[in-house]
Amino acid sequence: MHRSPTAEAEVADELAVVxxxxxxRYEAELPGARAAVLSRLWRGLAHDPLPWVTRREQGRDGLTLYLSDGRRLHGPRPDPYATGAYVTVVRLEExxxxDPARLVTDLAVPHSASFAVELGHSVASMALSRAGQEGRATDGWPESGWEWxxxxxxxxxxxxxxxxxxGFSVAEQLAxxxxxxxxxxxxxVPVRAQECLVTGAWPRELRDGERVVLPxxxxxxxxxxxxVCEERRAGHPLMALRTLALPGGPHVKTSLSARLTSSVRDISLPSVAASAVLSDFAETPAAHAGGLLHMTRTLGAAAAGSPDFAxxxxxxxxxxxxxxxxxLPVAAxxxxxxxxxxAWLAGFARLALTAGLRLLELGVALEAHGQNLLVILSPAGDPLRLVYRDLADIRVSPARLARHGITVPDLPARMVTDDERALRRKLFGSLVAGALAGTAGSGAALTEALETAVRDLPRTPDLAALRAEPLPTKALTLMRLSPQAPGDQWAELPNPLA
Known part of the structure; x- marks a missing residue:
């Protein structure tokens, strides 16, 4: 076996101190973390349109990738919808x-060195995250959303x-x-009001005379x-890490100029400027969902002249x-x-698809992955309604909205498109290949749930595309190996309904 001990050893050394x-426990969790990250990597290698993979060949014993330099990469038959660590070993030639980091290092394709570093840190951080769960009970249902x-x-x-x-030390990850x-x-941090862009109703408790107080x-x-910040206010970090729930108050999304998964998590000035308009507009698609979906409102947004300070x-x-x-978030x-x-999974899929397709038909495509999409459960655990948060990544179609007599407000240009492929990619890639697949946990379970869920849905062109065409998903591995290409890149997965 090949090992990439660097990130793992760095975390171990820091952990021994702090x-x-x-x-x-961290050391015991490392093999499972390697397999979990390797399984995610194998999904990308098996399905992303990587320019150095010339062909893929399924066999009885797995999948073989033929590389442009003549080498062969072999692993198990991929399940693109599996969430378990089902890939423990892959073979490059003999x-x-x-270890996913060592594998990518030895693949030696463009930008593989930096990607390998990220993979090494992903393994080490996952092992640290899992280690911190020992002795923590997850029985029972939490009362607070942040606990979920x-x-x-x-x-x-x-x-x-x-x-x-x-950029996060072990102490900072734990903190x-x-x-x-x-x-x-x-x-x-108080900032003079004339130095700030403020939209919405910035609350009185975050003002200091003529100054705006930014969290x-x-x-x-x-x-x-x-x-150094002299005044502070405590909150519970949510799954987005940079977003915190303030006790008795709102959720606060802060700028965090670090790359988490694929993106640097700052807050752009155009998104601050558009936040109030977008929040008001969101009432229209929410009403169109017929009570099945709510959209959280943006109460206020502010930036002190920079995406790093907002x-x-x-x-x-x-x-x-x-x-x-x-x-609770669908990811939970x-x-x-x-x-x-x-039966529960099919009912949840029917609820999510009904709401998502209604809004898509209207002209609003949601980025409905497991973090943005939340589900409201009855006391018995039945899925009742959905909640969608973080409007910044939706796509809006003027042509579709116009058919319903709705005019698009002044939104950032990147959010507006009539490209049906782009609209369907946005919804299907996040909701079906993301939230529903992640909840199902396997291709077989996802197929069964979808087949039941779509039986009674209205036969729209969008549903026809969902049933007949390959399922789009973000090409997450390709994107990390293509730092020079801005924006999303896409892969096609086998359609579970085909």
């Missing part, structure tokens, strides 16, 4: 690899850099990572803004839950045990 009692979010340990179910947190369940103190993540304050205040999803109901459903029931 939390030595956690070190044995050498076996159980902190149950999500492994990050993105299909992204190979699901746990890569470049800020939601899976470690800390209480994080946001810095409060700042402590990592951002220390590493990017290089300042914040957005959002309505908590719990606003839309009734007595005894619970709201795996911790409930509910998806094990085929």
């Amino acid at each position: 939390r030595p009692g956690l070190l044995p 050498a076996e690899y159980d 979010e902190q149950r999500i340990v492994d990050g993105h179910p299909f992204h190979p850099t699901c746990r890569s947190r470049p 800020y990572g939601p899976e470690h369940r800390p209480l994080v103190e946001l810095g409060l 700042v993540h402590p990592w951002q304050a220390a590493h990017v803004l290089k300042r 914040a957005v205040l959002r309505e908590p999803p719990e606003t839309y839950a009734g007595g005894g109901e619970r709201v 459903l795996a911790t409930t045990g509910l998806p094990r029931s085929p």
Whole structure:
């Protein structure tokens, strides 16, 4: 076996200093973390349109990739919808690899060196995240929404850099990572109002006379803004890490100029400028969903002249839950045990597809992955309604909206398109290949749920495309190996309904 000990050893060395009692558990979690990241990587290698893979050949014993330099890469038959660590070893020529970072290093394709570093950190951070769960009970249902979010340990179910947190020390991961369940103190920085872009209703408690008080993540304050914050307010970090739930208050999304999975998590000035208009517009598609889906409102947004120094205040999803109901991100459903029931999974898929397709027919394509999409459960655990948050990544079709007598407001140009392929990619790639696949956990379970769910749905052109065409998904591995190509790139997966 080949090993890439660098990131793993670095974390072990730091852990021995800051939390030595956690070190044995961390080391025990490393093999499972390697397999989990390798499984995600194999999904990308098997399906992404990588320019150095000349052909793929399925055999009885697995899948062989033929590389442009004449080498062959062999692994198990891929299940693009599996969330378990089912890939433990792949073979490049005669050498076996159980370490995704070492494999990518030895593939030696363009940009593989930097990608290998990310993979190494993803493995080490996942092992650290899993190590921190020992002795923590997950029985019972939490009362608070943030507690559900902190149950999500492994990050993105299909992204190979699901746990890569470049620039974060071990101490900072333990202090800020939601899976470690800390209480994080946001810095409060007063800025003269004339130096700020403010939209929406910025609350009185975050104003100081003529100054606007911006919440700042402590990592951002220390590493990017290089300042000490004298005033602070504590909050619970959500699965997005940079977004915190303030007790009795809103959710606060802060700028975090670090690359988590594929993107640097700052807050652009155009998104701050458009936030109030977009929040008001969201009432239209929510009404069109017929009570099946709510959209959280943006209460206010502010930026002090830079994407590195900005914040957005959002309505908590719990606003839309009734007595005894619970709201949790779809990514947290795996911790409930509910998806094990085929009938429950089919009912949830029907709810999600009904709402998503209604909005798509209207002209709004949601980025409905397991973080943005939340489900409201009855006291008995039945899926009742959905909540969608973070409007910045939706796509809006003027032509479709016009058919319903709706005019598109002044939104950023990147959000507006009449390209049906782009609209369907946005919804199907996030909802079906993302949220529903991640909840189902395997291709077989996803197929069964979808076949049941679509039987009674209206026969629209969008549903016909979902049933007949390859299923789009973001080519996450290709994107990390193509840093020079901006924006999303796409792969096609076997259609579970075909």
